[in-house]
Amino acid sequence: MKILVTGGRGFIGSHFVEQALKRKWSIIDIDKLTYAAHQSLPWDNHKNYTLIKADISEIDHLTSCDILINFAAESHVDNSITSSNAFVKSNILGVHNLLELVRGKPSYDRPLFFHISTDEVYGDRLTGEFTEEDKLSPSNPYSATKASAEMLVLAAHRTYGLDYLITRSSNNYGERQYKEKLIPKCIDCLENDKSIPIHGDGSYIRDWTFVKDNVAALILLIDKKVKNNIFNIAAENYLTNLDVASTVIGWMGKDHSSIRYVENRWGQDVRYAVAASKIKNLGWKPVHSKGLFNWLNH
Numbered sequence: 001m002k003i004l005v006t007g008g009r010g011f012i013g014s015h016f017v018e019q020a021l022k023r024k025w026s027i028i029d030i031d032k033l034t035y036a037a038h039q040s041l042p043w044d045n046h047k048n049y050t051l052i053k054a055d056i057s058e059i060d061h062l063t064s065c066d067i068l069i070n071f072a073a074e075s076h077v078d079n080s081i082t083s084s085n086a087f088v089k090s091n092i093l094g095v096h097n098l099l100e101l102v103r104g105k106p107s108y109d110r111p112l113f114f115h116i117s118t119d120e121v122y123g124d125r126l127t128g129e130f131t132e133e134d135k136l137s138p139s140n141p142y143s144a145t146k147a148s149a150e151m152l153v154l155a156a157h158r159t160y161g162l163d164y165l166i167t168r169s170s171n172n173y174g175e176r177q178y179k180e181k182l183i184p185k186c187i188d189c190l191e192n193d194k195s196i197p198i199h200g201d202g203s204y205i206r207d208w209t210f211v212k213d214n215v216a217a218l219i220l221l222i223d224k225k226v227k228n229n230i231f232n233i234a235a236e237n238y239l240t241n242l243d244v245a246s247t248v249i250g251w252m253g254k255d256h257s258s259i260r261y262v263e264n265r266w267g268q269d270v271r272y273a274v275a276a277s278k279i280k281n282l283g284w285k286p287v288h289s290k291g292l293f294n295w296l297n298h
Ligand code: NAD
Pocket: 006, 007, 008, 009, 010, 011, 012, 013, 030, 031, 032, 033, 034, 035, 036, 037, 038, 054, 055, 056, 057, 070, 071, 072, 073, 074, 075, 076, 089, 090, 094, 116, 117, 118, 119, 146, 168, 169, 170, 171, 172, 173, 177, 178
């Protein structure tokens, strides 16, 4: 299997590449190497791994492959609130460019367009869970760009017949996540004797999925040759931001004076919740994502 990965130097993409190489799949990784990328990874010299430093919104050629899996994105909500230009370029124009390059290929050479999206495209809800049929109602510039990208993918399927897959996963956690995200930020602050900034009163709820569980779902979809479908991925592991910070404080033997409440995020989403029954019906279940404590065992 030959897979073109975009954003494989980032957090989730790197876990996908790691698993794919274990399966002896051949990987070409197109990554712009932004601040969020890993400059070096253990498989850099692997015979089945090739890195191409490039921006998905600017490339003009796609090598032949079976699947194009697009992880590349600007991924941090707070940055998108400060300035959304880079988000529009990478997350919308980048996806548009990739779709155009796939469309330009003869039909026998078109890969499956596997697009990695987010549960944030639905916006928030106070009770219950979104299913894949629910309307997208993103709340912040990041999630708006991710929803826009999905619209382009779905339109390319309907108009040009491109085969696609979309996954919308909840918050991921695990090794190699950039320190702007909540868990590594908590660890970084505590290691450097700084207080942890928590938006508002910290009561905002997210569903936390261990990154290896998310990647297992992606590989299951590939193994089962699923196409032209959308799947939520979530471990039903609901925690407030304050729960998360408290857990990390506990891991590191600190106390709650390490928390500093700061101005709420503008447009804060109160609770994300998606139903994962569709992917579970294909045989997926989260095996690592119980509480946050299991991370310590990996
Ligand atoms: P990340 O920020 O850790 O990594 C993103 C990677 O994409 C980096 O290596 C970066 O260099 C690369 N990149 C960014 N713009 C690019 C461009 N224009 N061209 C080529 N490469 C570019 O992100 P992540 O947390 O690993 O997220 C991966 C994907 O999963 C994203 O699409 C994100 O929206 C989605 N997602 C993330 C989470 C999460 O909790 N982290 C949850 C749901 C969905």
